Amino acid sequence: MRRFLVKRLLYCIPVLFGISLLTFLLFRVVGGDPVDRLAGKYARAEQKEQLREQLGFNLPLWPRPELLLAGDLGNFADNQLFHHLFDTFTFRFGRSQQYHRRISAMILSGLVPSLSLTLPAFLLGLFLQTALALLSASRRGSRFDRLLTLACLVGMSFPFLALIIFGQSLLAGRFGWFPILGFPEKFGLGVLTHTALPVLLGLVAGLGGGVRFYRTILIEEAESDYVRTARAKGLKESRVLFGHVLKNAMIPIITRTVVVIPFLFLGSLLLERFFSIPGLGYMLVDAVNSSDWPVINALTFVGAVFYLGAVVLTDVLYALVDPRVSLK
């Protein structure tokens, strides 16, 4: 297992390098020049050039091989790509060009509100989706199964944005059952109150797709020979479902759920925006729209690290739930 982990983690380095290089290509080479925005609306050419110099955007984008051949290592390394890679891999993300704030502080302060929203929605969603899928799969073809399938299809067809606007206007605006928006300054019971409606809306939005997915997997497992054998041996239905069907369906369930975990940290764009929750959901979009290059880079890299971590975790969990899988 240890050897496997070391090997997988070593594999992550070139992947992270590739991601970092791709981010650089997309936003520094192809994307717009942030200097025009940063210099302000009255800036003339010379002020823009001064700022470009200060930010290091006047440096060559790439290392120049002729400098290496000439043995001028100092100037060879003095280019935007090398600076970018060095800062990224040493987690020195610096400050946001737009908000002048430390990016690490921005990420940390947005993490709690984002997780307060996404984590309960994820946990509850998983619970409800698998529970309903189990019920539906165990009563396949019944009126309940047909009704649930129909409800899932309706839920999947309803746009998330419309659901948010409708839910917020009706349940918070008209009935006043929930706060319309906001997030408490201090972590406490207020978090529950302020995130209840967005969590419930997130839950409803994800229910249809999740139930359909898990139902399909569980039905496939429930029709297997070993399940028929278990039932023939007279095992209780709950034992069959939880001890056999669910356990053997774990591989696709893990694949679907663990990979989602990194995205929980990055928050929910629409819910955070509509409910005025100061999370990370909108940070990346905002950074892209304003060419806030350090923030784009930090969020992409941190997201990639989380994602690769989740992929490794998925492999480990495969081995834990399925004895046929071994980590070599």
Next chain:
Amino acid sequence: MKFWAAYGVVCTVLLAAYLSVPFFYDRSGPPAAGSVRRAALASKIRGLDPQDIGDTTSAAVAGQIFETLYTYSYLERPYRLIPLLAADLPEVSPDGLALTLTIRPGIFFCDDPAFPGGQGRELTATDFIYAWMRMADLNNRSTNYAGIFQGYVKGLDEFRAASAAGPADYDGEIEGLEVLGRYTMRIKLNKPYPFLVYWLAHLPTAPVAREAVEFYGPELVNHPVGTGPYRLAGDFRSNRFSLERNKNYRLETYPARGEDGDARAGLLADAGRRIPFIDRIEWSVIEEPQPRWLAFLDGQLDASGIPRDNFSEAITPGRELAGELRERDIRLLKFDDPSVFYYGFNMNDPVVGSNLPLRRAMSLAFDRETYIERFLNGRGRIPVGPIPPSFPSFRPEKENPWVRYDPEEARRLLAQAEEECGGPLPLLRVAVPGTDTTTRQGGEFFRVQMERIGLSVEMDYMTWPRFQDANRTGSHQIFALGWQADYPDAENFLFLFYGPNRSPGPNACNFSDPEFDRLYEQAVVLPLLEDRLPSYHRMEDIVIEQCPWLLLTYRVNYVLIHPWLENYKPNNFAEGTIKYQAVNDERRRAFYAEKEEGS
């Protein structure tokens, strides 16, 4: 099995907790102690370092914390400059090359750990000089220097250039920034600069305490220390934060002069009373219009604009307040925005830049009335020229022959344009900043209007950075843009056509006309507006004739306010006007009680 059981229990409890919220959620919220103003911000604050403020959201908050030498009279119109931190208006030398400025004694910074013993100290002339040097210091990356001081103050550009090499020397002397005494200073100029006094009413010129800058370092953006009526209480990076009264705030009183109708509207009832009236300002960052609107209707915000999608719910076809809102005593205020929106032609482009009939044809082909009705719910006016109403140099009687909707004449001119071009016109590309649905709908409207006269255009929707790139490199032919004035003088619009300001400067359409440039150079050194006016009018005429902009609209703002918010009058240029406003707590409580009863 045990894991699933435990997981099931946790989730059931959690779900029950969320579903029980309606049973314990108190809609009226906790009772506020003291008089509280509840306001919304439509975007996040970028930072509260006054020298670097360039966005209206940050300025809305910073304006309550920081103050400038001058401000605009809260109630009087046309806008009139009045002293704020200054004792009087500046004393200008006869040649216009020196301004002597005196500040009022007895003004104190708010208490802050940056000061010895945490006690805010008295404001002096040195604090202004220090702030202006900070703006010039390249290490601070202030976006405001180019617009305010560049090229004008003796020795300041040299100080800026020297700061490129490393930390700037703030103890050194600058010829053009002279401290004459504890409360007096002089600015020496390279050339007359009548607009400087307007900039001295602009937030980036607000004084900062050197102690605070040195104490907080780069974190100063998060720790504003000003002399204004309010101070920050808590972390403004959260989506909800407060400002509280600055207990060091001096004795200031509510204005006694207003424009016609102010007394009748009750806006002079508090004349001579000590300000501020409000103890705390609670700001909420609400980026989406829908929740902002719901929060206003729920009484969580004291004032609000009207989102496009909710317009018909709030305003009747006759442009009056809808019955339900009127019954709640909500008031509607309409006022002109100091802005103009347009499609600019890149005058360097070989097709549109050299073809006047084409630009005029396109202008005549655009149905502004329908555009304003459809996209702004009627909240706009058909423009005359680049100078909007509410500016002293605006000419209501002026007629622009190219802003009427006349597709027939447009087609005739288009034929003439094709002749000039030597054949059919190629497909024209229009750069549009923004990729959202509303922007695309607006762009599609433009495209269809042009298609109706037989002109093919392609709309290129892009992010703001890409759009600015296109502007800088001049790669576009036509572009959609707007301009909002920073001070109430037409120069703040006309400089957008001044030749030397061409791309990558603010003259994005690269307009260049020798007569215009000559008039501009003559006008901007004249100290009195009356003397500048003839040149302004001629410059505007040149712009109208040459049509470098296809003018879209002047905006009209609609604001709704709850009956408990008093002394509210929109002011397009003054910063920090909440100190004049008052909240009638009794009326607000009555609203909440009624709401509670209703639910």
